[in-house]
Amino acid sequence: MLKKGSGTPEQSEITAFLGKGTEFKGVLSFAGTIRVDGKVEGEIVSKDTLIAGDGAFLQGEITVGTLISSGKIVGNVTAHQKAHILAPANIQGSIKTPKLIIEEGVIFDGKCEMAPEKKVAEQNAGGQYAVEQQVAPPAQQQASPVTQETAGIS
Numbered sequence: 792m793l794k795k796g797s798g799t800p801e802q803s804e805i806t807a808f809l810g811k812g813t814e815f816k817g818v819l820s821f822a823g824t825i826r827v828d829g830k831v832e833g834e835i836v837s838k839d840t841l842i843a844g845d846g847a848f849l850q851g852e853i854t855v856g857t858l859i860s861s862g863k864i865v866g867n868v869t870a871h872q873k874a875h876i877l878a879p880a881n882i883q884g885s886i887k888t889p890k891l892i893i894e895e896g897v898i899f900d901g902k903c904e905m906a907p908e909k910k911v912a913e914q915n916a917g918g919q920y921a922v923e924q925q926v927a928p929p930a931q932q933q934a935s936p937v938t939q940e941t942a943g944i945s
Contacts, residue, residue, distance in 0.1 A: 804823070804824065805823075805824050805825065805826050805842070806821070806822070806823030806824055806825060807821060807823070807825040807826075808825070808826050808827075808828075809825070809826070809827045809828065809829045809831065810828050810829055811828045811829055811846050812829060813827075813828075813829030813830070814829060814830045814831075814832075815829070815830070815831045815832070815833070816831075816832045816833055817833045817834075818833055818834045818835075818836065819831060819833065819834070819835045819836070820835075820836045820837060821837045821839065822837065822838070822839055823839050823840075824839060824840040824841075824842065825837070825839075825840070825841055825842070826842040826843075826844060827841070827842070827843050827844065827847045827849065827862070828843075828844040828845070828846045828847050828862075829846070829847065829848075830847075830848045830849075830850075831847075831848070831849050831850070831851070832850045832851055833850075833851045834851050834852045834853075834854075835849065835851065835852070835853045835854070835855065836854050836855070837854075837855045837856065838855070838856045838871070839855065839856050839857070840855065840856060840857040840858075840859065841853065841855045841857070841858050841859070841860075842859045842860070843858070843859070843860035843861065843862035843864065843880075844861060844862055845861050845862060845879065846862060847860070847861075847862025847863065848862060848863045848865075849862065849863070849864045849865070849866065850864075850865045850866055851865075851866045852866055852867055852869075853866060853867070853868045853869065854868075854869045854871075855868075855869075855870055855871070856870065856871050856872045857870055857871075857872045857873050857874075857875070858870040858873075858874045858875065858876075858888075859875045859877070860874075860875070860876055860877065860880050860882070861876075861877040861878065861879060861880045862880060862881075863880070863881040863882075863883075864880070864881070864882045864883070864884065865883045865884060866883075866884045867884045867885045867886075867887070868882070868884065868885070868886045868887070868888070869886075869887045869888070870886070870887070870888040871888070871889075872888075872889070872890065873888060873889070873890040873891070873892070874886055874888040874890070874891050874892070875892045876891075876892065876893045876894060876897050876899065877894045877897070878894045878895060878896030878897050879896055879897070880894075880897045880898070880899075881897070881898040882897070882898070882899045882900070882901060883900045883901060884901045885901045885902045885903065885904065886899075886901065886902075886903045886904070887903075887904045887905075887906065888903075888904075888905060889905060889906060889907050890905075891903060891905060
């Protein structure tokens with residue numbers, strides 16, 4: 792069970808609450824910290840914190856600053872700062888975040904991509920993966936092909 796925030800930036804004052812029995816379909820966009828204990832289908836977008844309680848069921852794409860969840864998520868999650876998954880959470884989908892904490896007892900069926908905060912933000916800003924420039928090593932001398940003569944075979 793999630794406990795009341797201790798005043799840390801990730802769990803500061805909750806600005807909105809969707810309680811048990813609440814259902815929301817569509818795009819949920821918010822500022823501040825929101826706690827969901829009901830059902831949300833669609834897209835969730837914020838630069839701030841999403842807290843999903845034990846009874847939460849989130850289905851769709853989630854893009855937030857910080858995710859703290861002990862509920863069920865079906866879909867892909869991008870957390871620009873951190874994802875903290877608490878038991879008895881059930882995650883079915885990919886998680887992309889620079890910092891990931893998964894507590895014992897969580898069910899996670901998907902893939903995880905951990906990239907620096909800047910890279911995660913760049914990937915989502917353009918909807919595409921950021922391209923990192925790589926510097927090729929200095930040209931090396933090409934090896935000659937091996938022939939019967941060079942191998943000493945007659």
